Amino acid sequence: MHRRGFLAAGLATVLASPRALAQMKMDDMPGMGAHAGHDMAVPPQSAVVLPEGETLRDLPLLANEAATSGLFKAKLTAEPAKARFAEGLDTPILAYNGTSPGPLIEVVEGSRVEITFANRIPDEASTIHWHGMPVPADQDGNPMDPVATDTERTYSFELPEGSAGSYWYHPHPHGKTAEQVYRGLAGAFVVKPKVDPIPLEYGDTVLVFTDLRLAADGTMPDSTTVDLMNGRVGDHVLVNGQKNPALAVPVGAKRRFRLYNATNARFLRLSFDDAPMTIIGTDGGLLEAPVAADDILLSPAERLELIVSFDKPGPTTLYTLDYDRGWMGAGRPADAGLTLFTVNVSETPAEAIPPLPDRLRPIAQLGAPAVNRRFVFTETMAMNANGMEMGFLINGAAFDMGRIDVVSKAGEVELWEIANKADMDHPFHVHGTQFQVVEHERDGQVSKSAYLAWKDTVNVARGETVRLLLRQDRPGLRMYHCHILEHEQLGMMGIVDVQA
Numbered sequence: 001m002h003r004r005g006f007l008a009a010g011l012a013t014v015l016a017s018p019r020a021l022a023q024m025k026m027d028d029m030p031g032m033g034a035h036a037g038h039d040m041a042v043p044p045q046s047a048v049v050l051p052e053g054e055t056l057r058d059l060p061l062l063a064n065e066a067a068t069s070g071l072f073k074a075k076l077t078a079e080p081a082k083a084r085f086a087e088g089l090d091t092p093i094l095a096y097n098g099t100s101p102g103p104l105i106e107v108v109e110g111s112r113v114e115i116t117f118a119n120r121i122p123d124e125a126s127t128i129h130w131h132g133m134p135v136p137a138d139q140d141g142n143p144m145d146p147v148a149t150d151t152e153r154t155y156s157f158e159l160p161e162g163s164a165g166s167y168w169y170h171p172h173p174h175g176k177t178a179e180q181v182y183r184g185l186a187g188a189f190v191v192k193p194k195v196d197p198i199p200l201e202y203g204d205t206v207l208v209f210t211d212l213r214l215a216a217d218g219t220m221p222d223s224t225t226v227d228l229m230n231g232r233v234g235d236h237v238l239v240n241g242q243k244n245p246a247l248a249v250p251v252g253a254k255r256r257f258r259l260y261n262a263t264n265a266r267f268l269r270l271s272f273d274d275a276p277m278t279i280i281g282t283d284g285g286l287l288e289a290p291v292a293a294d295d296i297l298l299s300p301a302e303r304l305e306l307i308v309s310f311d312k313p314g315p316t317t318l319y320t321l322d323y324d325r326g327w328m329g330a331g332r333p334a335d336a337g338l339t340l341f342t343v344n345v346s347e348t349p350a351e352a353i354p355p356l357p358d359r360l361r362p363i364a365q366l367g368a369p370a371v372n373r374r375f376v377f378t379e380t381m382a383m384n385a386n387g388m389e390m391g392f393l394i395n396g397a398a399f400d401m402g403r404i405d406v407v408s409k410a411g412e413v414e415l416w417e418i419a420n421k422a423d424m425d426h427p428f429h430v431h432g433t434q435f436q437v438v439e440h441e442r443d444g445q446v447s448k449s450a451y452l453a454w455k456d457t458v459n460v461a462r463g464e465t466v467r468l469l470l471r472q473d474r475p476g477l478r479m480y481h482c483h484i485l486e487h488e489q490l491g492m493m494g495i496v497d498v499q500a
Ligand SMILES: [Cu+2]
Pocket: 425, 426, 427, 482, 483, 484, 487, 488, 492
């Protein structure tokens, strides 16, 4: 990598971490060079047509191999596989146990989990990160704990009482997370409560959104410089691996859906037409009380639990609305008007179903912080003899695996202020715990959170400051980062050392 001729002098921290740079040729930049506007600047639109309207398939369940109760024991193997998204085209993907999304893991709170991970990805290290889950630091699949190709390791942890929620799992190896996820490695991990306040009659359906880009020959193209800048956005948003699948319900039915944004970088502002939505849960489990919603924003890595009421016969769709998350360069993909999922409501009335309870569970406030910290997101761009280089920084620094950014104390409440001084939204995620968002501030206007909730990922819009309370209860090294995975890979990540 050439380091001569930078125009900006303030990039010393970026220079110290050459891995944190996106190297771009001038011609690739929109409006620069002779070929501005060619297909490097504008992500190619796929001509491949995917079938729609097929019956929504249940995600395969990861079988529990343990003979004792209170123990969940299984094996997850990451390896190359082939998927058939479109007729006659085989797409090479990466899969857990042969499927993408990976198998659904369902474990009851209070259980012990032992999952052996086999990495059969040729020539690449991987890990499994248990996104949002209360697991010890050395079991959390950090980039510092790689699982080399053709080796295995067992992750083990207890899921305490009260930890029921909608978590997920995905790789987190140094420098390869974004690619391994868009090639297919992600799955849902639902921790069930011992006693569920939501009526069983509502069902419990996991909907995992992923984002697929297919070339005409069925392969997944490599990421372009535009993908590195904005995060990779695909051509097809899939639900459980299917494009616009369909579900049939009787009129009057209520359904419980767990929505997962498992895309690398796509913001999903969603609504059902003609079917009222009620939010009952976030990343870390149920709210205190249901909250009606006209539309919802699910930024990369966020989850929501919804109850949807299907009161009118006929088809109703889950569709996307416009959301401007800041886009650099040409080729901003269409956000609005995508149909993700169709529910066909029949004329047959549903059996009498119990109402949704008014109270779901208590959530204790985290209380007054002992420590205040501030994290500032910036993007840097500089030209050198070789082209354009871009960095994504937290407090002026790009990620360095050998550096501790923050030292904190286990059990102590902290207030984290995340200020986004960049031109794009950046969804912020912390490992090892769930936090409570206190307020958002933009242009001097402060808006308090509408409801108390446990979250592990929150969108920080450009120009916005988000304040949240968090407490890490387990010691060890924890990552915090932007969950646009390309940004995480290009430097927008840090390490907090939680001391006992
Ligand atoms: Cu970001």
